[in-house]
Every structure is written in structure tokens, then in C-alpha cells.
Amino acid sequence: MRQFERFSSDTTISFSVFQNRASGQGILKNISLSGGFIESRQIPPPNTWVTLKFSHDSIGTIQTAARSLREDKRGFSIHFAWTDRTALSSLRDFLTTLGGTRDPGRKSPEDPTEESSLDQPIDSLIRKTWASFVRNSSGSLLNTMISWCHSAFFYDAEETENPEETFFQGSSPSIADVYRKIRIFAPTSLPVLLMGETGTGKEVFSRTIHHYSAQKEGPFVPVNCGAIPESLAESLLFGHEKGSFTGAIAQQKGYLESAADGTLFLDEIGDLPLPLQVKLLRVLQERVFNRIGSHVQIPLKCRIVTATNKDLKEEVRKGTFRQDLFYRLEGVAISIPPLRERTDDLLPLAQFLVQKISRKMGLIAKALSPEAERLIQSHPWKGNVRELGNALHRAVIVSRHIEILPEDLGIASSSFVKEPSGSLRERRERHEKEILSACLLRHGGNVGKIADELGISRPSVYNMIKKFALDLPNS
Template sequence: MMKTILIVDDETNIRLSLEGILLDEGFRPVFSASGEEALDKIREENPDLMLLDIWMPGIDGLETLRRAKEQWPDLLVVMMSGHGTIETAVKALKLGAYDFIEKPLALEKVLTCIQNALKMGQLLEENRSLRARFAKADEMIGNSEEISTLKQQISIAAPTSGWVLITGENGTGKELVARAIHNFSQRRDKPFVEVNCAAIPEDLIESELFGHEKGSFTGATALRKGKFDLAHEGTLFLDEIGDMSLKTQAKVLRILQERKFERVGGSRTIEVDVRVIAATNKNLEEEISQGNFREDLFYRLNVLPFHVPPLRERKEDIPALAKHFLEHFSRQESREIKSLTPEAVTALKYYSWPGNVRELKNLIERLVIMTPSNEITPAHLPAHLTNRQDNGNVRRLGIEASNFREAKEDFEREFIMQKLEENDWNISRTAEFIDLERSNLHRKIKSYGIELKK
């Protein structure tokens, strides 16, 4: 597509000279003789780049630049001047100009500057596009009360500098919460560095976190920066921190307190500014009582606690999650977007999802690849989702009952037992989940002789 270049200069011969060379190079030049006219022309033409003279009647180039950047911050601007000084050039760059070139204009230099500026604009656009794609990939899907509350908590906590501890079962999306906190923080333009503490061998965890000096151990052939180094001014996400050894916990605590560390095998103190977000699927208070986790580190991290609910506690989000994953994997596999029948959605909603959102995501990917039709029915689902013993759905009971009352009681007893099991035998949570008064549920549990499990 032909790029539009706006030339702003009160000298006719400059405009004509630039018009000829830009046309020869395949650009579309448009013109303004003053700053006021240039602002109107930007609005009309939406140029890809503006060549702007500094000394003009009316508002000068610097004021034109300031006003243009206020309204169109992404506009690429190259300043031109025959009376430029270093001070003027610096001021123009601070106001947002891409470059500054002196008159008389060397046309080769002008073309090189334009091409470099347009390449930079393309890179910025690609970067914005990638950020938007990653943000969408990291989007927290769902409108359940639990997820809505979590999103609200993130919006409040993210702009602060407080350290965060995220708890939740495997597969619930703790990393998504960590990325959301980073993306909404004041550090969003700085690195987000992730460390899976459970995946790194114990003898390498210190080198991974703090880096090492050349020759500090066998195989250390060069200096290597650690994750704390790489996350400077950004966010460090320590996933599965409950699996970190007590020795490493002590060093991490020291960094959090002093904001400085030494690399393995080194003596130089390195100061660092990171926001730490930690996550775990363990009950750290129990780990503390068993001597597996430092109490002082727990309280240092637990400034802003977040809990990510398991999928079984927010089943109303399953249709939206399934639709999101269907669209994602259909596009990834270059296929027509598949859909779930209402019956298939119902089967998904009744399953207990021990692997949480990760299990649902993996299932949808498999269905997109393996289902020949564009409509996914219960027949396409794995047996454990439709098998009456495993899917958490109400089993077909009461078939052999002698009357309707017995069938109804059979059905109700099994329904209550399965919902209690799905909610870890918590009466209050189960009552809320099935929309029944707690006292009423308690009476039914007693009348049916249901034994509560601990």
C-alpha cells in the first residue's frame, strides 16, 4: 500500500523538491504551508509520516509537533530546519519527533530517514498487535461471581507495588492471574519473567534465580544473569514456590528484604527492583507447621493474597470457556470453528473437572482435532464424561421404584450426595451451589441418612 507523507513547509521550492523525489520512490505526498493547516491535513489524510519544518509563520514546528502528538501520539514526525541547534533538536525529540534533519536537505538522507522511520512504525504496530494477541490469550474467561470478584481484586491490587501470593489447585489458571496483575501494573512495559520452582533441579535453582559467575562451578563457562537480574524493574513470577528448598527460601527472603544479591560464585552485590508474584497449589500454612516452608517468607509474600477457585466451583463459566477454546484451537488448526450441542455443554457442566481449566482446554483441543464434523455432540465426548459413574451427573435412578414418590426420593438422595462430593462435603457451599437453604439441606441429609465425609 502506498504510504502517505505529509510535507509541512512554508517554502514552495522545498515542497516541490520533496514532491518529486517522494513520487519517484512510490510515496503519496500531501502538503501544508503552515502548522495550523498541517493539523487539519492530518485529520483529513491520516498520513503515515510527517516531514515538519521548524521555522514557519503562525505556530512554529515545535508547537505544531506538540499539538499533533497530543491528538495523534503514534504519528511519526521528522523535523527539518536550516537554523537548527542542538538544543532545538533535543527539544523536538523530547516532544516525540522520530528524527531531526538539517537544511539544505540531502535527498538521500531524507529518504533513508523516512524509510527508517516507517520501519520503526511497522515494528511498533507489530508489537502492539502481538501485545493485543497475548493479552487476549491471557484473558480470564468467565462471568461467574467467583471470577468477577477475582477480576475486581486484580484491578485494585495490580497498580500497587505490593507482593502477591496466589493459591489454587493445579490447572486453575494461577499464571493467568499473575500475568493479569503484571499487565495492569505500572511495570507492564517491563519484563515478566516466570520461574517454575518445581521444574528446576535443587542443585541448579540458585544459579537459575541469581545467576552465576564464570568458573563458579563445573560447566559455568561464562557469566550468566539470573531471573532476578532479567526481571529488573519488572515482575518475577515464582510458580510452585511451595516446592522451593528451605535454603533457597532463605536467599529469596533476603532479596525481598534487602533488594540485592550476589551471583553464585561472585562477591559483587547487585541491586535489583522487582515485584514478586508467587503461586502455589499447596497449603503453605500446613507446610509451615510441618517445617517445609519459612513462616517469615510466607508473611513477606502474602501481602496481597489471591485465591483462584477450581472449575467445579464456577461451572457457569464452562460454556464461555469451551467456546473460547473452540475458537482458539479451530483458528490454530486452520479449521472452521466448531460448536458444542446443548447436550454436550450439559455433559461438560456436570463433570467434576479434577484437572480444572487445563483439563477442559486439553479436551477441547482434542475434540477440535479429532471430531470430523463441525458440531460436537455427547457421542464425541470421552466415555468418562458421559459414563454415569464418573461424570458427576445424576445417575438414572428410580427406574425400578414402585411409585413416583420412591423414584423422586431415590433421585434426590443421589443428587444431594453427588453435589456434596463435588463441594468437598461442605454443606454451606453445597446449599449455595444447588440454591437450597442450608437448614433445608441439612434436614434432607439427615432424613436420607447421608453420612458426611471429612
């Protein structure tokens, strides 16, 4: 069964194969958060990179790269390779138009008591998609998809407002020191290198730097260097002229040019290929660059902020990162503390994120139950703020109770350490309830699948649901 629900599209699309003369047109018959199917007589070879370009009346032109997958007589499947937030936002807007066609005066059949927020296009899109993959996805795939949605849907225009109102700053001394440095160095032209573990919120801090900089009115262009296919990296960073290589069907601006008069944020800079490190260093030294296929020098007008979860000094010693580029980027180095060093901020941050996510989705914010709060405090949060945000994003969507419960967070119960209490029978029943709650969430209330997993009969499952007063999730 397909893990991601697809939406009918029937949109004209053009495509070209990188490093090949082949190009063509077709119809984008359906599209999902991960890919789609193109109906066309021109079919590229499987597992090749293609440039895609299609338009929508209200959104405009969407252009990105994708990898071609299996083919048949009608056309071929594609898997998107979104490498920047602008492309993600364009996809979000396009899918929203496809997912928000319900009659706004009609109540949702999923929950007739739900408020009209379910009829908002973005909420409709998310819920339709989640209804499909929450039931059928494995835990790892589910968490990956949550992270994808969380990044694509919630880093948008709101983040360009006052960071003090849209970002949680906290009260821990380590975070206060980070914000002190940002306010000092953001107004300068010095490059900034943000260092921290995965999920500590480096992009959030880069946006804060942009807000306090002299380029705050310009664009903020975030790029994940680790997600850029190496064969496309130079074209995406510097841009190219029409006809500069086979497959270059039109002139294309690169990230450096798109960020003019603003900020270019290069996340995971430690993953940038060595050949591109040399070219980036030259741009930083000479403050000019060229599109591929052009001799015209374009002045560098953007401020560059970089981030990494690697020890770049160690990468320099290993020869995987250039020492001269490291010194050039390390104008100001700021270390972002992991969440485990901000324990006082944990619950206030969780409550802030619930409020923010609920507001973005047009839902009434629910409180965290005492059990959920204890679970949040006891969890190690190795994925830091990102993991916490993903868990709360999931909880806001799947929660069917007045409060957010521990099982809504999707965190393994083994990480929930609480003092044992009660008789042996009470402890056993409590454990059985936790297992059944997790199964209900994992299988979307499918009693047959729950019975198969637990090795019991369907009537036994129903009896346990009744015994523990649990609700069957809505499909």
C-alpha cells in the same frame, strides 16, 4: 515404539556436566518434544545433569538443562528439563522450523479437503506429532502430553495484549471479586500471592497482574519452582559467573536478573527447597542479590508474584516452608475459585477456549454438539480450567466431524451422566457405539488392535463401524 515423533536436526551443540569438569561438543541428530539424541565422542555418565547450548540462524541461542539417558558408541540420549516458558517457546520455534518444511502450495495428503491452514508450520508440527502419539500412547501419557503442548504453545505473545480480550473473565461473583482485587493492587509494588487448586489458571491471573502493573512494558518471566532440579535451582534463580563451578562454561543470567523492569512469576512456590527459601527471603529483604561466583551486588528491579496450590500456613506448621518468607510474600493474598464453583461460566468458557485454540491453529472453530455440552456440564473437572482446556485442545485436533462430539473430548464415558432412555436394545447399542468410538480414537482406526482389545474379529469391527456410521480416523 517411540511415543513422540522426532525430527531430524543435525545441529551443532555444546554441553557440559554439572559439578564435573567434563564438557564436549556434538551433533544434535534428532529432537522431539521430550528429548533427543546427541552424536558425540564425549559421552557423560548416564543419569547426570548436563547444560545444553545450541543455536539457530533465525531463533538464536537456546540453552537449557537435560538429563543424560542411555548411551551407545555413537553418542547419548537426553531428556529435557524445561523450567521456564522462554525455554519452551524457543523449543517450540525450533521444532516449528523443522516441522514446517512442506511445500505451501501442496494440499495435505491426510485430508485433501482441509484448508491451507494445515500448511502452516505450527499446525503442521502439532499434527505430525499427534498423528504419532494419539495412535500409540496410553490415556495418562496422552493427557500429560496435551497439557505440555497446551502450556508450551499457547502461552505466548498473545497473552501480553489486553487481558479483557484474550482471557475469559466470566460473570460469576467469585471471579468478579478476583478481578476487582487485581485492578486495585496490580498498580502497587506489593507482592501478590495467588492461592488455588491445580489448574485454576493462576498463571493467567499473574499475567493479568503484570498487564495492569507499572512494569507492563517489561518482561514477564514465569518459573515453575516444582520443575527446577534442586542441584540447579540456585544457578537458575540467581545466575552464575563463568568458571564459578565446574561446568559453568559461560556467564549466565538468572531469573531474577532476566525479569528486571518486569514481573517474575514463581509458580508452586511451596515446592521451593528450604535452602533456597532462605536466600530468596534475603533478596526480598535487602533488594539485592549476587550471581554465583561474584561479589557484585545486583539490585532487584522486578516485581515478584507467587502462586501455590498448597496451604502455606499448614506447610509453615509442618516446617517445610519458612514463616518469615510466607509473611514477606503474603502482601496481598488472592484466592482463585475452582471451576466447580463457577458453573455459570462453564459452557461460555468452553466456547471461548474452542474459539481461541482454533484461532491459534488457523482452523475454523467448530461448535460443541448438545451431547458434548451435556458431558462438559456433568464432568466434575477436578483439574479445573487446565483440564477443560486440555480436553478442548484435544477435541479441536482430533475432531473429524462438523461438530465436536463427546468422544472427541477424551473424557471417560463413566463421567457422562445422562438420563437413561429407550429400550434395552437401544441402550445396549448406544453403549456399544461409545465403546467403539473410544477404541477408534485410542487406536487411531487400527482395526486389528481394536479387534484384539474387544475380543472380536476384524470383520465384526468393520460391521459395527458401518452399523453405527462411524468414520475411521485419518492416520
